Amino acid sequence: MQPEHNNTSGDLARAAALLAQAARPESRRLLIALLGLACAAGLEVLGPMLGKAFIDGYLIPRRADIGGIALLIGGSLLAVWCANGLRYLQLLSLSGVAARSVQRLRERVYGHVLRLPVAYFDRAITGQLVSRVTNDTEAVKALYVQVLFVMLDSVIVLCGSLAAMAWLDPRLMGVVTLLIPAVIGIVWFYKRLSAPAVARARELRSEINAQIAESIAGMPVLQATGAAGRFAARFEQANRAHYEARRAELRANAWLLRPALDLLNVLLLVGVLASFAGRGSVAEVGVLYAFVGLMARVIEPLIQITLQFSQLQQSLIAASRVGTLLAEPLAAPAGESGRIGAGEVALRELAFGYDPAHPVIHDLSLTIAAGSFHGIVGHTGSGKSTLLALLLRFYAPQCGAIEIDGTPISELGDATFRSAVGLVPQEPFLLAANARENIDMGRGLSDGEIESAARAARAHDFILALPEGYATPLGEGGARLSVGQKQLIAIARALAGQPKILLLDEATSHIDSETEQVVQAALAELRGRVTIIAIAHRLSTIRDADAITVLNHGRIAERGHHDDLMAIDGGIYRRLYELQQIED
Template sequence: MKEQAVNNAVLKRLLSYALTDKPNLVAAIGLLLIASLADVSGPWLIQHFIDNNITRDEFPAIEVAVLAAAYLALMILAGVFKYAQALRFNRLAIDVVQKVRKQLFASVMNQPLSAFDYTPSGKLISRLTNDTESIKEFYVSVIATFLKNIILILVMLAVMTMISWRLTLVVLALLPIVVGVMVVYQRKSAGAYRRMRDLLSDINASMSESIQGMSLVQLMRQEEGFKAQFSGLTDQHLKAQIGVTKLNSMLLRPLIDLLSGIALLTLVALFGFSGTELIGVGVLYAFLSYLGRVTEPLIEMTQQLSLLQQALVASERIFALIDARQQRYGEDLSPIASGQMACRNLSFSYDGKQKVLSDINMTLPHQGFLALVGHTGSGKSTLASLMMGFYPSSEGVVELDGRPLESLSQPVLRQGIAMVQQDPHVLSDTVRENVSLGRAVGDPVIWQALETVGLAGQVRQYAEGLDTLLGSGEVNLSAGQRQLLALARVLVEQPKLLILDEATANIDSGTEQKIQHALAVLRKNMSLVVIAHRLSTIMDADEIVVLHQGEIIERGTHGSLLSERKQYWQMYQLQQAGDHLHQLEDVSTEAVEN
């Protein structure tokens, strides 16, 4: 009963989308009513022709011609209005799907990053595509079919009652049983369809992850393992589909056919016992015709229950995502005046149990340069995410320009802070769009940004210049060029605080020099927070903070930390030794080649 109540709530919400376009919905229902009246009038005319003409052996030319013309006109009218109502319902369905997809995509875009930590992208894509298509089928097939058939049945019952109320009782006895079958089917099929949808989502997620990580899969020789995983999911999906098919075979058409057959035998038996005195031949024909027309809509409606259940399950998933918690921002609309940043007694935990950061205190003045270093898992990237406002702090506060991040509105926060990550995302679009990112920026500003980061010369070599497509196979940027592109994006709309998360980890020395030059230019207008793996990039930092297991264990300048000969000194010595070994290897390689 609880599951049924949930479905009723989902169904009510799903139908509410159609009510936003009441004129179109009313017009579609009106067209259905006219088409149904025209459709059921045909057997009534034939019954009149049988009882008043054939049984009496009277065939007045004018009367027969009028009946034939009226029958033909009614059939044409029914066809035209059925076509018109189908167009109306399709338009209504497409409008609803557009609304739902827009709401769903907007909800996904506004969710906090923590929501994406445990949700594969394939599942989100499945909800945006497959689940919304189920809603379209709900309006085009389910709603249109139910309204059409309910109106058709009511009109036929009214006409049948006018012809013979006794025989109508035989047909009415069939309806409660059919409704009971439909209710049983809906309850038993809910779990099966929900499992089918979940498995389809898992299949999409598996495909998405496999394609995105194809290089890793092939390098680790895991092709067979991923194929086995995908095969297992598809096998489970097939079993779920077979279970639904068995349920359909038991409760849908066979049972309805049996009930309609019983009703048919009852009508024939009544005719056999009473003869033409109680039931005329024309009346029997009309009822047999209407019985077929009543049972077919009932069968059609029960068959649509599978689509109804799919739509309800899909809608549950869609509405759960639409109603999910959104990223929260403050209401402070005052622009950021300086890049002054402070972390006060800052602690954070992803799961609410194990702390990733503990009691972090630091201050960065405007135009200052702060470096964060530490071994993998020390909390550097987590601290950067808190500075960006991606996650709310568990304890303490992060301040920018003397104001808590939680108090800043979205435009103020996102214009005030920017981040360049280790592997910046490149859009499958032009250089211009990759730099502007949809912002109203002129080409001179874009060229100036590219010039500052040292990427303008490379772009000028492209035949299409700023119109060159990136990320689609035409031009592939190196890791260093992607970093420079990301910096150019920052220069277009200069923030007050720039965070670089391992931005120089996978680049050559030449690109590193370009980035350092760009940072020197940027520092004139903003503050810098650099998470560094290469310690050579942070030697000029005003303060270097060393993190270990989420805590600050050292802080100071490059020189002062070396003089203390602790963890920072050890990290520096190891890197110096590594660089020295690389130099020896290069020298040896050159000697062998010569």
């Protein structure tokens, strides 16, 4: 995850482009809303103008025309009612625009996250990613509903009021326009003071989310090691920093928003009254009334616009953070064609390092026959897991190639590759769903295909013994199952896709000997039909493999059958095997 940072012009440009793209399908509705707000603003400005007409036409001349007066009063009431009704309808319209735009944006962000390369998640923090997809996209919604509506409405009312003032008395309007540069100065100063605090508050909110997610995920370890107090202290520190950042933002709001603008309003009113008093003309009382009424419609929009700058900054920062995530490059596109038939795997002079200057795999060449059972072992740090990540196409090698049936895996279409290569991870990942859904994984498999995969993985019997069979909810992370049962579900899931190649990442390292025998029996039934490559910690799992490769510091140190490797005096495999026998 990239570090948080304050907004730059590049961030704001990215945020603006992101918001424009999210709202593009709603452009017609936005245009209609804009026209509606313009009509509402025009009706609102009409009120003081009708008041002027009443004073100049009826009050000062003492003219008692009941019909004309009733018409002016009725027109004023109708204008207010229509203006408020239009604003209500446009607020509903913009709320719908916001909800749909955020829906599309959230789906786009989540879809982008799903297509990011695995290497990105090596440095990403889960809580911050969740905050991007949920909190930050929700902040964009506030931009549409609160900021956009209020600011558009205020700008239109402001322009309409200034136009009416210019028509009534250009000189007095010139006095009023002196307010605008002062407001711009206040907003500029407010932005300079509050922008760092707003960015810091959002950064710390992501940090708080990350700490909560991390603590919940590791709760058993956290409590078992007595670390609850230390984690609570760390959370309190982040929470206190977030509180201080919010206080800094609120102090800027309290000093520079409504109090400063209210003071400007009073000063402007004094200036207008003094200018009007200098003329000494009674005939212009209606103009004064209209000006005072219109001034309220100039000041209040300016206040509302300024008050929205806090939310505007938060929304733009959130949009910028979402834009930064969307700017992360996706995984390199795979080939468009190719097919996997027998499932022969060949490594050709393979070299790879997470840091190219420090290779983990060195000039590794190996051929694994189709339908064979091949074990890969080695000390911790020998490159076993890295090799598995390369076989899964999570990373691309810096040198050499991996081929399946003679075709480099980079040239295989993603759907072809993923359907032909199955994975059983060391830590089985189970959904908070039932057994059937955990095996199916959204592939739309039939009940027969799911049960066939479960039988092949030796999981069918224990699934049937569950209270509701295949419909039994397994709980979050498979909480209702033992570690061995979770692993059998993971094997059934991999087999349900009918793979040509099955990769096992230390799949028996956390299970008991009895369950290991069940797994070995399941693998024995697959031999000859599926190419099995097992990264093994427990060597008993691969004792009967067709061939075993021993890695040492990213190179092939030994290779052969179990008996051949055991015959090497002082060999790595023999030492590993004998140590495990002693432990057992």
